[in-house]
Amino acid sequence: MKKLVNDPENVVEEMIDGYAKAHSDYIKRLEANDRALVTARPKDEGKVSILVGGGSGHEPAFMGYVGEGMADGVAIGNIFSSPPPAPILEVTKAVDNGSGVVYLYGNYAGDVMNFSMAAEMAEMEDIDVEMVVASDDVASAPKEEKEKRRGIAGEFFVYKMAGAAADFGYNLKEVAEIARKTNEYTRSMGVGLSPCSLPQTGEPSFELNDNEIEYGLGHHGEPGIKKAPLESADRIADQLLDEIYKDMTLKEGEDVAVLVNGLGSTPRMELYTMFRRVEQSLKEKGINIYRSYVGDYITSLEMGGCSITLTKLDDKMKKMVDYPVDCPMFVQK
Template sequence: MKTKKLINDPKVIIEEMLEGIVAAHPKHVRQVEGAPRAVVALNGPRKGKVGLVIGGGSGHEPTFVGFVGKGLADACPIGNVFASPPPDPIYECAKAASGGAGVLFMYGNYAGDVMNFDMAAEMAGMDEIEVRTVLTTDDIASAPLDQKEKRRGVAGNFFIFKIAGAACDTMKPLDECERLARKANAHTYTMGVCLSPCSLPQTQKYSFELGPDEMEIGMGIHGEPGVAKGPIQTADAVTDAIMDKILGEMKPNKGDKVAVLVNSLGATPLMELYLLNRRVKQRLDQVGVSIHQTWVGNYCTSLEMAGASITLLHLDDELTGLLDHPCDCAMFRAG
């Protein structure tokens, strides 16, 4: 049985989506001329500023294209659903974002993205555009701590991109932008739970199976296996399982502060997200950690997948200042 989707021709779904995005946000983004899968911020790139290029597969909106705008990302190449963009649109984004001070590439740690962004970096180098790369690796369920470099980038992208975008927007040099992006990544912890699968537009069939009374902790945003599958539990029990893992790795001290993201994977409603957030605050109160700011909603989705993820950004004064820096993007605004 096919799933129900409001689509036209799956072969052109990305182009039609981008046409709709540009139509909805003409004051924030435009498509790069000659590169329809490349989007650039109207008020982002400028002379002397480090350019920030983020990107990856579609199907995770508002990640990635929704975070293009002044104060955050300067440009974004868009791939097919759950697939890396090819090198050409990434290269076009590097050129569009370049202000002569270098360009920072940031994306989730997936093999296809690494290969294609590296190829685009080589192409940009031939144009004498210096490119640095910072991979996001916030998904603590995807590899053990001693193999942290193998972890995936998931909803924590939101915090990591925000910090890097602020560093670039405040005209910091490339070395400093790279350092701050890496610091943000090292301070970001995410773990999710899946309740039901999603289906790709091309197949309209579920991409994996979960029983009617099952959930899976730690599943990735493309349906990658998690760490535990079992009977569905209460909101508090799920939150506790996730917070135990995050706090166990973060090891905060009493008096520390964090930023919180409670993210829907697509189908989970705000009512349920706020139940999770309620328990997150209770757990942080118990260990004496204060919350600087909280975001609840759709920030890194997986089409219509049901489930949620919780992200904590372990803050210090430097990261707090950058997190609070204003930005004005197609699908996100702050300050």
């Protein structure tokens, strides 16, 4: 598993350094902590700020979503590891406009612990913080234990809606409530085709036989719900959608946003083939696709595979998903 790296122990710092230099018109590093990045664009006074974060290796998440219409800052951890409280706090102090900061992150033990610690430290600095935890992965826990589920690609829609709500002038609690509602209306499930490898080890993150795939695999290589022989794209899409349909209430005539997300090494050809079947399936059920996204939005290094995400939309959420965005790795006009 070949990689373009120098010292594997410095890969995160060198990535951040390159990113900040490549996109200096969008983003800047904070001198207080080199894992803390904030927007370089002017901000509206009094606007609620959005802070995202998580482990490296998921690019364009999370730093790729700092920009106009989405996040105001990001705290970056080691590969597949939560950022510690220090960079989270530094970003919080830098982006707060006096109206508070909303933390958005996935439901992983390290993230929950470190973002909670940072929120307590921010309160000591007289900064109001709301925290919203993404938990969209239907494969990671049963519906009655949804609070235990991982956050995967559906986090993208949480960022999208929260960023728009903040720009619309919603207050701190209202922005957080929009983010929680989006998470509640979002379901995802993925399939793994091939593993990734960490630069420090060079070893595969999991093992599959040559003609084998794994349904429900996590973004860090966490075990899924079953291994199975490789089938057609349509059959794989149907199995992912069946699990999502069983878990969320969708009625004929309702609108959804769809994300077919690549995990790092899956060609767009295959992702669009998957989306083709998603569109057919939803049409058969009388569900309208209001917005669609296909590509690498939250990855797992060079893992092969993809995930499907559906987010149910009401009229207010449609305005938020339509809101323009200008980030280094995501632009929507």
